[in-house]
Amino acid sequence: GENVEQHPSTLSVQEGDSAVIKCTYSDSASNYFPWYKQELGKRPQLIIDIRSNVGEKKDQRIAVTLNKTAKHFSLHITETQPEDSAVYFCAASGTALIFGKGTTLSVSS
Amino acid sequence: DAGITQSPRHKVTETGTPVTLRCHQTENHRYMYWYRQDPGHGLRLIHYSYGVKDTDKGEVSDGYSVSRSKTEDFLLTLESATSSQTSVYFCAISDAYENTIYFGEGSWLTVV
Numbered sequence: 303g304e305n306v307e308q309h310p311s312t313l314s315v316q317e318g319d320s321a322v323i324k325c326t327y328s329d330s331a332s333n334y335f336p337w338y339k340q341e342l343g344k345r346p347q348l349i350i351d352i353r354s355n356v357g358e359k360k361d362q363r364i365a366v367t368l369n370k371t372a373k374h375f376s377l378h379i380t381e382t383q384p385e386d387s388a389v390y391f392c393a394a395s396g397t398a399l400i401f402g403k404g405t406t407l408s409v410s411s
Numbered sequence: 412d413a414g415i416t417q418s419p420r421h422k423v424t425e426t427g428t429p430v431t432l433r434c435h436q437t438e439n440h441r442y443m444y445w446y447r448q449d450p451g452h453g454l455r456l457i458h459y460s461y462g463v464k465d466t467d468k469g470e471v472s473d474g475y476s477v478s479r480s481k482t483e484d485f486l487l488t489l490e491s492a493t494s495s496q497t498s499v500y501f502c503a504i505s506d507a508y509e510n511t512i513y514f515g516e517g518s519w520l521t522v523v
Contacts, residue, residue, distance in 0.1 A: 401454040
């Protein structure tokens, strides 16, 4: 089945810096790669997703890139703000969505 | 927010007792999922359903069973709860395969 590895597990940046989180997946049949943000005590919520026919997608300060050949995808957050502090999860579509273990992002002002 | 209701939201139970968590949706979505979340492990898929009476195992299905007799309800049962099943359980729904999934608010289960 699908296996998703996510790095780093923790990431600390200064406000205004960029943050990059990377994921790799194992199942070459996966075609859908979402990213979720989870604030403390809340449910995970979708922030951006990408499908296998697209190499890059942007939404304001957030972008995701996908390299299907290498089976990895990344989340890029530019101009980070304190409210970006949360846990971020990547996922890949196996028989159902399989998630990475998460990255705790801390943005200090 | 998607119409997903989990119950109970918080429960403390004793080792060896059966526990059932309920997920109810008002979106008429075909797919429903149960995940558990533990520190250091992220979100792990327990079971999922792709239609009424159609279910399949996920990554960590041992000790859990599910049932879906109606489109709107997906039940997760711990046959005999153990301390290792202390966790936060999230139900999620999706209208199609390889499409956005929406999470419920979570159920906090403590097994003592």
